[in-house]
Amino acid sequence: xxxxxPGAAEADQDPDYRKAIxxxxxxxxxxxxxxxxRQALATPTPADEQIVxxxxxxxxxxxxxxxxxxxxxxxxxxxxxxxxxLEQSLGQFHQRGYGDPMGGFTNGDVIxxxxxxxxxxxxxxxxxDDALNGGFRQRPPRLPGGFGGGLxxxxxxxxxxxxxxxxxxxxxTGGRF
Numbered sequence: 811x812x813x814x815x816p817g818a819a820e821a822d823q824d825p826d827y828r829k830a831i832x833x834x835x836x837x838x839x840x841x842x843x844x845x846x847x848r849q850a851l852a853t854p855t856p857a858d859e860q861i862v863x864x865x866x867x868x869x870x871x872x873x874x875x876x877x878x879x880x881x882x883x884x885x886x887x888x889x890x891x892x893x894x895x896l897e898q899s900l901g902q903f904h905q906r907g908y909g910d911p912m913g914g915f916t917n918g919d920v921i922x923x924x925x926x927x928x929x930x931x932x933x934x935x936x937x938x939d940d941a942l943n944g945g946f947r948q949r950p951p952r953l954p955g956g957f958g959g960g961l962x963x964x965x966x967x968x969x970x971x972x973x974x975x976x977x978x979x980x981x982x983t984g985g986r987f
Contacts, residue, residue, distance in 0.1 A: 892928055895935035902939055908946055917945030 850858035924941045927933030
């Protein structure tokens with residue numbers, strides 16, 4: 811490292827100086843590392859070669875990291891598209907009344923497979939809409955007559971809880987209270 815002379819701290823604060831250093835660093839960064847390596851081989855010290863070799867390795871690591879970043883960005887875009895498709899299908903689900911308790915799906919396994927296909931990227935929301943349309947069935951309406959349609963409540967006449975039969979006041983002996 812070189813020693814810095816008096817006034818170096820003031821130079822660091824100067825915006826024009828910093829801009830010049832930034833431009834110089836950027837231009838040096840663009841210089842071909844292979845050219846630097848060849849120049850370092852021509853010098854008598856192996857330290858130059860080691861430094862340039864490390865720069866080459868760093869450049870390769872940066873290239874791999876940039877490729878990985880690009881893959882992650884693409885994955886995020888794909889996931890956002892898949893989520894939007896599923897949200898669109900959810901909107902269709904509600905719009906078509908598939909949440910009605912008087913209906914149900916006869917093809918739950920197919921619907922699950924289609925959702926898995928959308929998440930893996932093999933299928934689209936159009937396939938889910940088709941599966942939902944094809945498997946939804948309305949249940950028949952319930953029969954009248956109370957809960958479950960089978961329980962019937964007693965009506966007047968024939969015993970039950972109505973008035974006691976005429977005569978006798980309700981006791982076998984015919985008496986009253």
